[in-house]
Amino acid sequence: MSKRSLPTSATGGEIRDLRQPGYYPRYSTLGQKKAWDETTRHVVTGRVGDTPPVRFFSREEAEVLQAIIDHVLPQDDRSEERTIPILPVIDERLFKNELNGFRYEDMPPDRDAYRLAIKAIDVMARERFDASFPALTVHRQELILKSLHDGEPDPAHPIWKTMPVHRFWALLMEDCVTAYYAHPWAWDEIGFGGPAYPRGYMRLENGLPEPWETEEERYEWNAPVDSLSEIEPEGAPPEHGSLHGHGGTH
């Protein structure tokens, strides 16, 4: 984490250095790995143990992108050793040039899209706040990111004339959530059952937990005071046809 911006619990006090955020405090999917099939165990434990090296992005690009990722998918509540790697996963995809099966006709290839956007965001930071993006305060970083999220880059930058900002935003978000929610620590956070072969499930209705799952224990918390990324009631973006990679449903 390049900068800390901490959520607070409703009872007061910062939420930080958690081994496991979310409402399932004693739940561990990895604790069930003996019940998984061998191939799945290999793939999932590999994801936890081996963080790929950064090979695609330059050091400067990686620094800016990390600062971006720290806000589009913040982990300031997590302890350092339980932070889920995101940038290395995106870097690996681009290094291997793994595609998702298509490219929008109005978008450059994914590799170029990232490089162009990183450069543009840093230029926007210098223009608006006179400093490089990673050097800005959390609030100023989020002001710039929020303008991209809203589809109205502030300040304007010529790159968004040639690359639709909503498509880049979707690409970035989808890569980030793919890295984060593929990680078993994120499954523990949200109470997802994780791999389930060969054992399967027996309690299908009423949200009942399996014997190895745990009950939810909710608590109230607030996003950091300097953050702009809470969901707004009118937060749904305008429709642009299907966004990037909408698989996984039907």
Next chain:
Amino acid sequence: MALLSGKNGAHRLGPMQTLPGPMKTWPENEPVDYCVVGVGSAGGVLLQRLARAGFRVVGLEAGPFWDTEKDWVSDEKGSYELYWNDLRITGGTNPLALGENNSGKGVGGGSVHWAAFTPRFHPSDFRIYTEDGVGVDWPMSYWDLKPWYELLEREIPVAGPAWFPWGDPHGHPYGPHPLGGVGDVLVRGCSKLGIRTVAGGPVAILSASHGDRPHCIYRGFCLQGCKVGAKASTLITHVPDAIVHGAEIRAHAMAARINLRNDGRVDGVVYFDCDGKEHFQRARAVIVSGYAIETPRLLFNSACPGHSHGLANSSGTLGKYLMAQAGNVVAGRFEDLIRLYKAPPAHALSEEFYETDPQRGFARGFAIQTVGPLPIAFAKQMVAAMGAWGWGMRRVMMDYNHWATLGVLGEILPWEDNRVELADEKDRHGLPVAKVTFNLHDNDKKLIEFGKNKVMEVMWAAGAQQVVQESRFAHLVGASRMGKDPSTSVVDKFGRTHDIPNLFVCDGSIFPTQGSANPGLTIQALAARTADYLIGQGDPIFFSSRRDQHEPQIRYDLSPPFTRFKGNPRIA
């Protein structure tokens, strides 16, 4: 031929079944009877029927020959390899997401990652021009296809209610599955509004064991490839029996072009193997089963003198009339826990809004179905549906277990401007990739608006405290459509191209329209019917240009093992 079952290192197809071996190999320079390009939903069924009937058949598959134990995982991100991830260009006013959304690669094709909903088309789907003045009629009727629907429902087999009230009412060979949390939401919401529902199917997922396939364990990873072997894919339902009967499946074989002889007939397929080496498989007839994008792409890439706009394209309709279904996902947050990851994503539906209702101001309709996105897919939906990012994303995902998701499955009409063409970009073999263009038209937009609002109403009625929706599209069909008139279609009702008497297309691309039913079962039923037609025609089809349009005799004797003694119940 001996089976390898029980031996260590055997190629596994689910926990109980092994790939029969050794597989027959046909020499390339001697013509086989049929070379089938693409071993997916249609290709698998075709190869199995034709092989059982004694034809020499080779299937070329661009992707791998899956070993379900070694290659598949109970994991979302780890299932990346199941999809057609190679470059395609997508555009138009409503560009389609491709890749994992609708495109499989590897033996079994899309049936490896389908949710396995298996509703039949309604009788009205085959004649929407006559009934509603939109789209086009099929060159065949529902009743022509019905015997093969029933056959495939027994072969796969399909689990579901004994009484399915819509379209041509029918029952299903295997009993329905128990209800999951999302299905409960669908039934609850619809019931409050007086909308009829069915639950526990129809799905091509076993509710009781079937031969060497166990029944479902309700782990929710249907779309990631069913390691259990409970969900049907042609990889486990038809391909093993095809191999037992002498079919050869060549994996990692990417078809480059179909070769046309001077006499106007094709004589084989040029393809690249996994090392990029070029081969030529000679065949007396070629069947293209590459689905709605790769099928037209291959025919375009096979252009040659006299067919400069692609093979079988004298009508100029090749690549046109591509269709996807409206697939809006409506998500509702409930006070109580749902845990939507349990049970098959596909397990309850309503077709109450399937048919045209003049009151609604648009033609045709939609279905309401359960969907079950796993965490990554759900997070992506929250990006689109709520603009979630940052702490908002973390917060909504912490409530993952409180959400239920229902899908609209809406009929989008066939339009000429929705199409597949060749792009300037090339793949690693130097073959031009496909460019897909998709635009919604007035009727489509009205239908989607109505369908989306209706499903949101169902979600509220089920007791959700918050309801959001994401616009998206599901499935791909059309782009090599069948028809009676050679000037407005690519193939006849048996998939035989109008232009070239020994070149066939058999897959979802031949659909003239698509209804609001998931296309998988219809693709497989059409494939079995085409196979029975070809078998009935015998050898003359390899050299004669005579076009017999009589309905074929159904071959009940050619089903895979364990099909006998299954019935199609009907409770009237």
